[in-house]
Amino acid sequence: MSDFAASQTQESFVLNLGPQHPATHGVLRVKLTMDGEYVDNAEPVLGYIHRMHEKMGENRTWAQYLPNMGRLDYLGALSYNHCHVLAVERAAGIKVPERAEYLRVITVELNRLASHLLWFGAFVLDLGGFTPLLYAFDDREHILDLLESVTGARLTFCYFRFGGLYNDIDDAFVPGVREFIKRLRSRMPMYHNLVTKNIILIKRLKDIGPISAEMCRRYGATGPVARGSGINFDVRKQEPYSVYPELDFDIPVYDECDSMARYMVRMDEMEQSMRIIEQAMDKLPEGPIMAEKVPKVIKPPKGDYYTAVEAARGSFGMRVVSDGTNTPYRVKLRSPTFSNLSLYAEATKGLLLADALALMGSLDLVIPEIDR
Amino acid sequence: MNELPEVVRLLIFLVGIIGFAALNAAYLVWVERKGAAHIQRRIGPKEVGPFGLIQPLADGVKLMTKQLLVPAGVDPILFKVAPILLLVPAIMSFLVIPFSEDLVGRDINIGLLMIFAFASVNVFGVLIGGWGSNNKYAVISAARAVSQNVAYEIPMLLIVISIVMVSNTMNLNEIIRQQAGWFFNWNVCRIWVNPLMPIAFVVFFICSLAETNRAPFDLAEAESELIAGAYTEYSGMGFGVFFMGEYANIVIGCALTTILFLGGWQSPIPWSPAGLLGTLWGVSWFLVKMYFLIWTVVWIRWTYPRIQFYYLLNLSWKILIPFALINLILTAAMIKVF
Numbered sequence: 001m002s003d004f005a006a007s008q009t010q011e012s013f014v015l016n017l018g019p020q021h022p023a024t025h026g027v028l029r030v031k032l033t034m035d036g037e038y039v040d041n042a043e044p045v046l047g048y049i050h051r052m053h054e055k056m057g058e059n060r061t062w063a064q065y066l067p068n069m070g071r072l073d074y075l076g077a078l079s080y081n082h083c084h085v086l087a088v089e090r091a092a093g094i095k096v097p098e099r100a101e102y103l104r105v106i107t108v109e110l111n112r113l114a115s116h117l118l119w120f121g122a123f124v125l126d127l128g129g130f131t132p133l134l135y136a137f138d139d140r141e142h143i144l145d146l147l148e149s150v151t152g153a154r155l156t157f158c159y160f161r162f163g164g165l166y167n168d169i170d171d172a173f174v175p176g177v178r179e180f181i182k183r184l185r186s187r188m189p190m191y192h193n194l195v196t197k198n199i200i201l202i203k204r205l206k207d208i209g210p211i212s213a214e215m216c217r218r219y220g221a222t223g224p225v226a227r228g229s230g231i232n233f234d235v236r237k238q239e240p241y242s243v244y245p246e247l248d249f250d251i252p253v254y255d256e257c258d259s260m261a262r263y264m265v266r267m268d269e270m271e272q273s274m275r276i277i278e279q280a281m282d283k284l285p286e287g288p289i290m291a292e293k294v295p296k297v298i299k300p301p302k303g304d305y306y307t308a309v310e311a312a313r314g315s316f317g318m319r320v321v322s323d324g325t326n327t328p329y330r331v332k333l334r335s336p337t338f339s340n341l342s343l344y345a346e347a348t349k350g351l352l353l354a355d356a357l358a359l360m361g362s363l364d365l366v367i368p369e370i371d372r
Numbered sequence: 373m374n375e376l377p378e379v380v381r382l383l384i385f386l387v388g389i390i391g392f393a394a395l396n397a398a399y400l401v402w403v404e405r406k407g408a409a410h411i412q413r414r415i416g417p418k419e420v421g422p423f424g425l426i427q428p429l430a431d432g433v434k435l436m437t438k439q440l441l442v443p444a445g446v447d448p449i450l451f452k453v454a455p456i457l458l459l460v461p462a463i464m465s466f467l468v469i470p471f472s473e474d475l476v477g478r479d480i481n482i483g484l485l486m487i488f489a490f491a492s493v494n495v496f497g498v499l500i501g502g503w504g505s506n507n508k509y510a511v512i513s514a515a516r517a518v519s520q521n522v523a524y525e526i527p528m529l530l531i532v533i534s535i536v537m538v539s540n541t542m543n544l545n546e547i548i549r550q551q552a553g554w555f556f557n558w559n560v561c562r563i564w565v566n567p568l569m570p571i572a573f574v575v576f577f578i579c580s581l582a583e584t585n586r587a588p589f590d591l592a593e594a595e596s597e598l599i600a601g602a603y604t605e606y607s608g609m610g611f612g613v614f615f616m617g618e619y620a621n622i623v624i625g626c627a628l629t630t631i632l633f634l635g636g637w638q639s640p641i642p643w644s645p646a647g648l649l650g651t652l653w654g655v656s657w658f659l660v661k662m663y664f665l666i667w668t669v670v671w672i673r674w675t676y677p678r679i680q681f682y683y684l685l686n687l688s689w690k691i692l693i694p695f696a697l698i699n700l701i702l703t704a705a706m707i708k709v710f
Binding site: 013015021022023034036037124125126127128129130131134135138194195198200201203204208352353354355357358 | 408411412413414508509512515516587588590594595596597598599674675676677678679680681682683
């Protein structure tokens with residue numbers, strides 16, 4: 001150490017956070033230039049699990065690409081699945097039956113709840129509290145059971161098909177979801193007592209990790225990150241898709257721009273998701289779950305299509321260029337966490353290491369989706 | 373026990389203390405995991421032996437048989453000495469702790485001073501372990517550990533001084549003897565001596581918690597920030613010894629809190645059987661109080677998230693130290709006036 005110290009010409013040093021680090025939740029590497037415990041610069045280094053998903057899309061038929069969506073964001077797979085089928089349905093002009101649309105909304109919102117619950121646990125784990133993670137996992141388990149009963153998978157769901165769904169729900173699904181929502185409603189006060197009102201957590205998050213609205217706009221941050229900075233943007237309201245316009249829900253927006261605001265946005269979003277699911281279940285119509293006359297081989301007309309959905313982490317967009325054949329000419333994915341992580345370097349300047357990691361936790365990163 | 377020959381006495385206490393410290397370290401890990409499991413509603417270790425009671429033994433065998441890796445570029449002497457520097461002072465401190473009126477290794481007049489003298493060495497273990505590891509995470513951790521321990525030793529000592537002023541001695545057994553009688557004679561309840569006593573107890577407990585480097589004050593380890601801080605490069609029993617030291621420190625901290633505030637081996641009612649039974653009576657009360665505090669430590673560990681470094685220091689320098697000073701002055705004034 002002493003030889004090393006003598007050879008140093010400057011005070012700052014580089015700290016490699018990752019690719020295997022307890023706080024990065026995956027293979028993210030951040031090259032931190034540190035001045036003592038203060039972060040001078042944080043440079044995210046990507047590419048450790050690059051699997052060229054966009055190129056894969058160009059080499060597969062439209063339907064063959066569907067399972068890939070679950071591999072992008074494995075915590076909110078259904079939103080991505082939804083975006084892909086919406087993009088293709090709009091391009092090919094397929095009309096989806098109403099029952100299928102409602103079921104899509106129910107399952108997507110359940111998936112959002114599962115994602116937020118896991119984020120909640122992992123975020124508190126980043127701050128050194130282990131217990132909430134297991135409580136949240138317990139609840140998430142129920143969602144996975146429910147989704148498993150309809151999709152057959154527990155993580156990389158691939159439930160939607162062009163024109164509808166893979167299969168209909170069984171009789172136990174709707175009562176099961178109602179029971180789960182009752183359970184989660186009764187457990188939310190416990191989470192707030194254990195975590196939100198915890199003095200240490202408040203001190204760790206309040207006024208720490210500022211991300212201004214202007215910074216969000218510059219880097220294209222969306223989702224709870226932007227809504228925690230006072231930007232009232234939610235694709236479900238601004239560019240409504242599916243049956244969201246028929247459902248009554250609020251978009252939680254906080255103006256504080258700190259980590260606490262992002263935390264609160266997600267906690268409130270969980271309440272709103274529960275509202276959406278309940279309404280959708282009340283309105284759930286009978287009928288077919290698959291559109292009639294959907295061709296076996298989809299060949300959307302020539303054109304350039306963009307569709308966005310509100311995934312758990314923000315606005316997920318998919319741009320597909322069709323040349324009229326059975327494979328896309330070009331696929332471009334716009335994933336929310338990539339933009340959210342881009343502002344990390346600027347947002348962490350001058351923060352303490354512990355706060356920089358709390359900020360990273362509040363961004364809710366899922367690495368495969370950044371590193372497509 | 374006092375009538376035994378000196379050498380025999382010495383041996384019994386040596387074996388007893390090392391056994392006590394080692395067993396505590398091993399079974400506190402078990403208690404911690406069980407406690408965590410209860411708090412987090414999971415099953416917990418229960419595979420090896422009844423209730424998983426042989427688990428610590430299995431852990432010990434596993435740690436012993438693992439290779440002791442010494443990474444390239446470390447300072448070999450400091451790297452190997454550090455775990456021992458953490459463990460030995462903690463075990464030494466057991467020497468003066470009175471488990472009962474006549475069950476004490478060395479009943480010396482400056483027992484309290486000796487404990488604090490040894491307690492101040494354990495931070496040295498973390499410091500040179502972190503510094504000697506040739507790892508940036510470990511170096512940050514070493515710096516944190518020093519400022520944290522320095523910050524918390526001050527209010528802790530100030531509170532201890534007020535206790536010494538009240539009891540007029542540094543002999544731990546004597547401090548306990550003065551708390552005899554009903555439970556309201558324990559220092560924590562003696563508000564007629566010093567109205568701030570219950571708060572002083574809480575402050576002392578917080579400080580001893582911070583001294584043990586455990587959550588919410590586990591900034592030297594901080595697994596989500598510094599991977600494992602000062603212990604990152606340690607493998608096998610090197611890490612195991614660090615861990616034992618940490619648990620020995622918890623036991624010391626809780627034992628000291630029991631002695632200074634909760635009446636040590638005194639029962640809450642003024643009655644005690646005579647002879648050997650009396651010794652056991654005292655030991656049981658001491659252990660009950662101590663393990664209750666230890667359980668509180670485990671409970672806090674699994675409930676609270678980690679505090680941020682500056683809040684930790686602010687809590688000490690801006691709140692605990694001024695309070696400890698006020699407490700000290702008030703105690704002095706009360707003693708002078710009444």
